[in-house]
Amino acid sequence: MPDRPLAAPPVHVRVVRFFERRLWLGDTLFKVVPLLLLSALFWMGSSGGSTSGYTTGMLGTSVLLPAMVVLEFLAIAPLALSRIRPGLASGIIAFAALCQMLAMYGPGYSAISVPLAVYACAKYGNRSVSLTYLVTGLIGAVLLGLLMVASASGLTGEPAGGDWGVALTLAVLITGFAAAVVLSAWLFGDLAGRRRREREAIEEKNLLLQRERDQEARLAADAERLRIAREIHDVVSHSMGVMIAQADGGRYVIDQDPVRAGEAFETIGDTGREALTELRRMLGVLREEGALKKRPAPGVSDIPRLVDDVRSSGLEVELNIAEQTLPPLSEGVELALYRIAQEALTNTLKHGGPHAKAFIWLGTDYRAGELTLEISDTGRGATAKNDGAGSGLMGMVERARLYGGTLTAKPKGEESLEAGFAVEARFPLERVRPQGRGR
Structure with a gap:
């Protein structure tokens, strides 16, 4: 009966396997593209239809629009590598965000990239990469709070309404919120990373156990072959010894005592048939499970x-x-x-x-x-x-x-x-x- 072909896995399983083999593609489709679309809408609204190539920054200054678009792109696009090279991707994102804040413009929707990058470093990076970008994200939260204070005070150095308490409170709230988001992303990523490493350790252990079982099965098969070879040797050696002795005896007495010679040849035939039966019984073990039990072993x-x-x-x-x-x-x-x-x-x-x-x-x-x-x-x-x-x-x-x-x-x-x-x-x-x- 021919073997039935294996059923193809469900569509959703094949889709998951496809993206697991192409991590960069999944991150591009589900992280980079949505953020770039949101960022494009943001920039079209913030430019106000300006054709001068400049836009207004957080301090009322003119900021070169193409430069900010490039920085926004650099703060989002590296997410495509967040699971493959989390350290490199997070470094580019941090550099782009820092340049945006130094230009006194501030990040747009690209700010979402920061917690995503911190999460990726905690889950997929080593310990040093994880802690480095946790600290970097917290520093970025503080800089974002200071940027908001500078934006509220304007170029005059005085906060709006002349109330420094409100400005500082706003800075603390923004810094605290941003730091909480970064820290939460890192904690979730670290927990997910621990589970991933535990799962990989279990899978590796299972693989080693499977290899050990395969090795034991091979050793057992070798031992079984050796046992059968020993059985065959014993049967053939004994039977051939008897047959040779009978053949020699029959040859010597065939002229003087044909009856005894006939008995000798009859013994040769019986011994050969018995040996053949034993060999068939033992070789059947190689073809059929339980074949050895069809006839009890000699005792x-x-x-x-x-x-x-x-x-x-x-x-x-x-x-x-x-x-x-x-x-x-x-x-x-x-x-x-x-x-x-x-x-x-x-x-x-x-x-x-x-x-x-x-x-x-x-x-x-x-x-x-x-x-x-x-x-x-x-x-x-x-x-x-x-x-x-x-x-x-x-x-x-x-x-x-x-x-x-x-x-x-x-x-x-x-x-x-x-x-x-x-x-x-x-x-x-x-x-x-x-x-x-x-x-």
């Missing part, structure tokens, strides 16, 4: 059948399982015991020689608190320590370690005068029981 109860297969290859095996001492075992431990026994018998079959004999003992030492599996033989005392692919003996050691156990494999001659090879695996009892089962 302790399958060791006698394993021994019978090896015996049919001509190797004499003595098996002793102290079943009455065995605790309930988890499926993983049972599989480990089976594979260790299988690998050890396969090595004996390969390297023990024609007169080798193998011994298997499985039981529990409750005084030591251990489950013990011993496989030894009377062969030549050599084994394949490593098959070149990281399996073999290393695979047996890894299986034991997986459940907190240990495994030793060495020639018996190191501790006795007997020839042969010995493998001993020990598992702590607290690690072999199924989860949720007590003693």
Whole structure:
């Protein structure tokens, strides 16, 4: 069934994403353009239809109109960069506002740019930029109050009506109002900046967690592939060892004893079919979730059948399982015991020689608190320590370690005068029981 195409996001979501990728465009459309339109209306009204190129300032002086228009534009246009470069934008706005006040004309609608710039610095700028333009905005509020006092007093230096108290009160009110607007903008911007940084920190943390989960998933997949490779090695190694031994035996007796030769070839066929079934079962794990559960993994109860297969290859095996001492075992431990026994018998079959004999003992030492599996033989005392692919003996050691156990494999001659090879695996009892089962 083909995958259904992903539905397109709603229009409003696409619009938001469009402007998030183009911050300057959103600020231009929703901040700069409206303020420029208001400012244009203001300048058309303040010029009074003058064609001289001059307009009247706050002190009754003539002010060059084009210069004031340029300053008004410089006090508004940088808002387009307020979220991208808040420090640069605020610096240009502050310079334009200062020039307007020095020209004794005063800002028009461009005064709205100041709290917007302070807000942007507090939200998007670093701490030094934020505090610098907070102080700059407060200084601008004081200068605006002084400009209003100068405007009220006129060029004579006397306030209107000769009352300095009214002029100073007006200056304080204007300064206080402007400072309150600047401070409020900074506080709101600082709060929004803190939330933005917290959100970014959470998003970064989530990204790191996602990367860790992906890494864990990759490691788990690698571990699963290694486990399957180890299973395939054990199945193929054992089955091929049995098949080779049977083929060699059948070749030698085919003329003298055709019946035995036929039995040998029948064993080869049975072993090959069983190996193929095992391989299909394990490879199914790669294609289908839960495929491994369709057929139980081999365990302790399958060791006698394993021994019978090896015996049919001509190797004499003595098996002793102290079943009455065995605790309930988890499926993983049972599989480990089976594979260790299988690998050890396969090595004996390969390297023990024609007169080798193998011994298997499985039981529990409750005084030591251990489950013990011993496989030894009377062969030549050599084994394949490593098959070149990281399996073999290393695979047996890894299986034991997986459940907190240990495994030793060495020639018996190191501790006795007997020839042969010995493998001993020990598992702590607290690690072999199924989860949720007590003693």
